[in-house]
Amino acid sequence: xxxxxxxxxxxxxxxxxxxxxxxxxxxxxxxxxxxxxxxxxxxxxxxxxxxxxxxxxxxxxxxxxxxxxxxxxxxxxxxxxxxxxxxxxxxxxxxxxxxxxxxxxxxxxxxxxxxxxxxxxxxxxxxxxxxxxxxxxxxxxxxxxxxxxxxxxxxxxxxxxxxxxxxxxxxxxxxxxxxxxxxxxxxxxxxxxxxxxxxxxxxxxxxxxxxxxxxxxxxxxxxxxxxxxxxxxxxxxxxxxxxxxxxxxxxxxxxxxxxxxxxxxxxxxxxxxxxxxxxxxxxxxxxxxx
Amino acid sequence: xxxxxxxxxxxxxxxxxxxxxxxxxxxxxxxxxxxxxxxxxxxxxxxxxxxxxxxxxxxxxxxxxxxxxxxxxxxxxxxxxxxxxxxxxxxxxxxxxxxxxxxxxxxxxxxxxxxxxxxxxxxxxxxxxxxxxxxxxxxxxxxxxxxxxxxxxxxxxxxxxxxxxxxxxxxxxxxxxxxxxxxxxxxxxxxxxxxxxxxxxxxxxxxxxxxxxxxxxxxxxxxxxxxxxxxxxxxxxxxxxxxxxxxxxxxxxxxxxxxxxxxxxxxxxxxxxxxxxxxxxxxxxxxxxxxxxxxxxxxxxxxxxxxxxxxxxxxxxxxxxxxxxxxxxxxxxxxxxxxxxxxxxxxxxxxxxxxxxxxxxxxxxxxxxxxxxxxxxxxxxxxxxxxxxxxxxxxxxxxxxxxxxxxxxxxxxxxxxxxxxxxxxxxxxxxxxxxxxxxxxxxxxxxxxxxxxxxxxxxxx
Numbered sequence: 001x002x003x004x005x006x007x008x009x010x011x012x013x014x015x016x017x018x019x020x021x022x023x024x025x026x027x028x029x030x031x032x033x034x035x036x037x038x039x040x041x042x043x044x045x046x047x048x049x050x051x052x053x054x055x056x057x058x059x060x061x062x063x064x065x066x067x068x069x070x071x072x073x074x075x076x077x078x079x080x081x082x083x084x085x086x087x088x089x090x091x092x093x094x095x096x097x098x099x100x101x102x103x104x105x106x107x108x109x110x111x112x113x114x115x116x117x118x119x120x121x122x123x124x125x126x127x128x129x130x131x132x133x134x135x136x137x138x139x140x141x142x143x144x145x146x147x148x149x150x151x152x153x154x155x156x157x158x159x160x161x162x163x164x165x166x167x168x169x170x171x172x173x174x175x176x177x178x179x180x181x182x183x184x185x186x187x188x189x190x191x192x193x194x195x196x197x198x199x200x201x202x203x204x205x206x207x208x209x210x211x212x213x214x215x216x217x218x219x220x221x222x223x224x225x226x227x228x229x230x231x232x233x234x235x236x237x238x239x240x241x242x243x244x245x246x247x248x249x250x251x252x253x254x255x256x257x258x259x260x261x262x263x264x265x266x267x268x269x270x271x272x273x274x275x276x277x278x279x280x281x282x283x284x285x286x287x288x289x290x
Numbered sequence: 291x292x293x294x295x296x297x298x299x300x301x302x303x304x305x306x307x308x309x310x311x312x313x314x315x316x317x318x319x320x321x322x323x324x325x326x327x328x329x330x331x332x333x334x335x336x337x338x339x340x341x342x343x344x345x346x347x348x349x350x351x352x353x354x355x356x357x358x359x360x361x362x363x364x365x366x367x368x369x370x371x372x373x374x375x376x377x378x379x380x381x382x383x384x385x386x387x388x389x390x391x392x393x394x395x396x397x398x399x400x401x402x403x404x405x406x407x408x409x410x411x412x413x414x415x416x417x418x419x420x421x422x423x424x425x426x427x428x429x430x431x432x433x434x435x436x437x438x439x440x441x442x443x444x445x446x447x448x449x450x451x452x453x454x455x456x457x458x459x460x461x462x463x464x465x466x467x468x469x470x471x472x473x474x475x476x477x478x479x480x481x482x483x484x485x486x487x488x489x490x491x492x493x494x495x496x497x498x499x500x501x502x503x504x505x506x507x508x509x510x511x512x513x514x515x516x517x518x519x520x521x522x523x524x525x526x527x528x529x530x531x532x533x534x535x536x537x538x539x540x541x542x543x544x545x546x547x548x549x550x551x552x553x554x555x556x557x558x559x560x561x562x563x564x565x566x567x568x569x570x571x572x573x574x575x576x577x578x579x580x581x582x583x584x585x586x587x588x589x590x591x592x593x594x595x596x597x598x599x600x601x602x603x604x605x606x607x608x609x610x611x612x613x614x615x616x617x618x619x620x621x622x623x624x625x626x627x628x629x630x631x632x633x634x635x636x637x638x639x640x641x642x643x644x645x646x647x648x649x650x651x652x653x654x655x656x657x658x659x660x661x662x663x664x665x666x667x668x669x670x671x672x673x674x675x676x677x678x679x680x681x682x683x684x685x686x687x688x689x690x691x692x693x694x695x696x697x698x699x700x701x702x703x704x705x706x707x708x709x710x711x712x713x714x715x716x717x718x719x720x721x722x723x724x725x726x727x728x729x730x731x732x733x734x735x736x737x738x739x740x741x742x743x744x745x746x747x748x749x750x751x
Contacts, residue, residue: 226565
């Protein structure tokens with residue numbers, strides 16, 4: 001049985017971990033914007049996670065995980081040297097800009113808005129653009145300073161990094177949407193495209209804000225999935241009044257066309273059951289621990 | 291006269307019991323039962339059953355060997371034409387194929403050919419070493435995409451010819467539709483599917499799971515960089531269809547593919563597994579094929595009151611007759627000549643019912659079946675909290691998009707000849723990826739034809 005080795009594990013913030021996985025075939029094909037599906041063990045769910053980095057030479061792919069359900073928690077109990085059962089990808093379409101010629105890319109100004117654990121998949125996109133000579137501004141938002149991730153890495157690959165925390169413990173005090181307004185209205189910044197990746201609710205409000213400026217905005221949707229190859233249709237989203245499968249048609253869509261309210265409702269489809277499973281799992285863990 | 295013996299009925303789990311578990315419904319024949327049933331065969335000079343079998347198994351010949359108790363020879367006779375008798379004996383629509391044309395069926399009941407095939411297949415899994423064939427490697431590499439029926443059949447034949455075969459599977463488990471689609475109660479996974487795959491391993495076939503060809507690797511890279519001389523595409527049916535009616539994205543509307551994958555592949559019915567499944571109290575399954583029957587019977591086993599809604603009449607149900615019969619025994623409600631017009635949701639966006647319209651049968655359509663026509667003003671509502679759409683699939687465009695020179699037809703299916711040759715040299719295809727959703731036996735037959743064509747292609751190079 002093929003297994004996938006964890007070659008590096010780091011805690012990035014409370015309940016947020018980085019795992020670097022040995023998966024040469026995936027590393028060789030990955031591009032910014034794509035995702036993988038991870039299954040921790042025989043009993044585990046298939047969990048879709050956006051790729052945070054990839055290294056073709058080392059044959060590794062990095063993912064960043066927030067522990068929210070049973071399967072993500074199980075993943076984060078593993079350590080360097082351990083193996084996970086399945087790691088499949090890269091899935092979905094790469095970001096549109098990877099198909100652009102250097103002429104098309106030249107002079108384009110991007111604003112990335114990253115929220116929480118969504119900061120991780122923003123990184124390979126910004127890095128790719130940086131390597132192709134494109135100027136990128138990045139806003140990273142978090143509840144509080146201790147929840148910020150990827151700030152140092154991001155600083156190295158972007159032109160300007162802005163940090164926004166809800167409590168003002170670091171950087172701008174307030175929501176990322178207020179920071180967008182400030183950049184455009186006060187600082188007079190001009191952008192050709194905004195890319196927002198983070199919690200659905202953040203992406204919804206970013207698109208409402210950028211619409212005021214007619215700023216084209218791409219979002220990356222983290223819909224529920226089972227197979228991730230188009231077979232199940234669990235990841236249906238409505239974009240511009242039409243139904244799409246996030247896994248094969250996305251995961252990136254025109255944010256101004258996405259029906260976020262439906263997407264958020266569909267994301268919560270199994271939440272009550274996950275709650276139960278969490279309790280069951282916690283209970284088990286406690287018993288074994290004592 | 292042999293045909294005076296009534297068809298030997300097969301032992302099954304009690305309907306009330308099996309409707310609450312996932313164990314196999316049918317126990318199959320034992321040796322005595324199989325021999326008695328085999329003795330009913332008239333051994334016709336012009337056996338119509340053989341012509342009606344998609345892979346033309348020499349049916350009277352293997353049945354006469356069962357009657358003699360010579361199961362090894364019976365197994366060898368089947369093996370000439372089929373590589374998956376344990377599976378096809380369980381899932382083939384025999385009533386439209388071999389058994390449907392059995393001469394005994396005119397006046398009484400046809401010979402239970404499917405149950406006899408299953409008996410031989412299971413006997414051979416128990417008693418024969420399928421992987422012991424004497425194989426001389428010929429040094430050529432062939433890649434098979436997909437580990438469903440067509441891929442397994444193709445891989446098996448190529449391995450026996452001496453090819454170095456690697457099967458690439460997108461999911462984490464091998465077997466394709468045999469594992470994610472067909473439920474345990476109809477086709478046991480460990481007892482049957484896993485053992486068929488093990489026998490391929492013994493033939494030297496290599497398997498790589500978690501590889502999505504078109505994403506993880508491409509057909510071009512397999513041929514240009516990894517030294518494969520030929521590729522067989524058996525990637526299966528594709529993306530689930532929805533109706534395009536109002537309310538289809540409410541929480542509680544799922545495709546049969548999703549529902550069955552959660553239950554079968556991800557074993558959501560098993561407490562020990564983490565994958566959730568939403569069953570609700572009242573489930574309506576829309577559709578009348580085998581997938582619809584599998585979904586509705588799975589929902590029943592998970593505790594829901596379960597109903598089939600189908601727009602034509604019972605005579606047009608495309609599902610195997612045995613599945614319809616089993617479903618009824620298990621207490622599934624059938625609402626025929628009924629078509630959904632919209633899905634009703636509550637204020638939070640969860641399904642609370644289905645709005646339907648009554649249908650009547652009109653003129654025959656291109657499929658030869660009488661097409662259903664709406665009865666104006668006959669709208670009514672069905673209360674339910676889950677709607678499962680089992681309406682077939684449309685092809686996955688991934689391989690076409692990522693493979694140079696691979697053409698698809700207007701419906702998106704891969705264009706291939708009778709022998710499986712596609713428009714790209716060295717690339718062959720078969721099964722649902724070519725035909726659209728069909729049967730296990732047709733896919734297996736296509737895989738075997740392609741294996742022969744691949745052998746000829748490589749030898750002629």
